[in-house]
Amino acid sequence: MTRATPLDPVAETLLTPLWARAHAPEVVPDLGFHDPYAADLLDRTGFDSDRVLTDHGNVAGTIHRTLVLDDLVRSFAHRHADAVVVSAGCGLCARDRRLGPDLPATVTWIGVDAPEVLDVRRDLVDDDPSTLVEASVDDPGWLDDVPVGDRPAIVLAEGVLMYLDDAGLRGFLTGAAGLRAGSEVAADVFHPKVASSDRHPIVKATGARFRSGARDGAELAGLVPGFELVAEHDVMERIGRPHRVAAKAFSVATRGGRMYHLAQLRVTGS
Ligand SMILES: C[S@@+](CC[C@H](N)C(=O)[O-])C[C@H]1O[C@@H](n2cnc3c(N)ncnc32)[C@H](O)[C@@H]1O
Secondary structure, eight states: OOSSSOOOHHHHTTHHHHHHHHHHHHHSGGGOOOOTTHHHHHHHHTOOGGGSOOOHHHHHHHHHHHHHHHHHHHHHHHHOTTOEEEEETOTTOOHHHHHGGGSOTTOEEEEEEOHHHHHHHHHHOTTOSSEEEEOOTTSTTTTTTSTTTTSOEEEEESSOGGGSOHHHHHHHHHHHHTSOTTOEEEEEEEOHHHHTTOOSHHHHHHOOOOOOOOSSHHHHHTSSSSEEEEEEEESGGGTOHHHHHHHHHHHHHTTSOOSEEEEEEEEOOO
């Protein structure tokens, strides 16, 4: 991004999903996804295209992930009219504005990210429906200043957990485990073998490193007490045949490991 003070490499990764949402109508028209805010936001960042992944596979994967999360948020909000939607590592995601008008008016939105990212967001987003909270989501106390109260929450970590180290991943989950029972966490996660390979193109584009992962949703749910696995949602398998084949081969080679998927966990309150 062309700002007086450049963002750090992990923060700068926010440009890639923003680019995907902005360009989805021409890159993956078959998915029927349209984010009316993304293109304008992207332009206003003054982004550097060399630091953004723009290939078809990445755009398709990002949009499939977005669509799964949109469905999970809608479903949660329709079951809990007093829901709080917490975007952990919100970047410049505009899900609050895209989905909010079709959800019960009592649903509230909170975005958590690093101070430098929230500064950018405040500069670029007028009338942000999300309450913004500066916190590092790898800290077990990351929800301490997040105004959830005793309401049911759905925490989204979209393109975030891979940047936390092992202790940070447990810290994130430990914080979320304190939410009211029945709350949910939905997060995309790489297998540790992929996370530790440093071969994902985003590493080359931005310098941000992947640092942790989980072999499947059950392993993620078991990292700290207080969670049960609700579902594992396919993402890369939806991109197309080559990605499906790669995911299958990886699963065979790792005795059932998931190369990349979206895990849906529920807080048990125990
Ligand atoms: C790939 S971007 C995704 C942004 C957003 N979720 C989206 O889908 O557009 C990763 C985001 O996670 C944030 N992030 C990474 N590590 C974080 C941490 N420890 N605490 C808070 N935010 C973090 C980054 O600043 C960045 O905004």
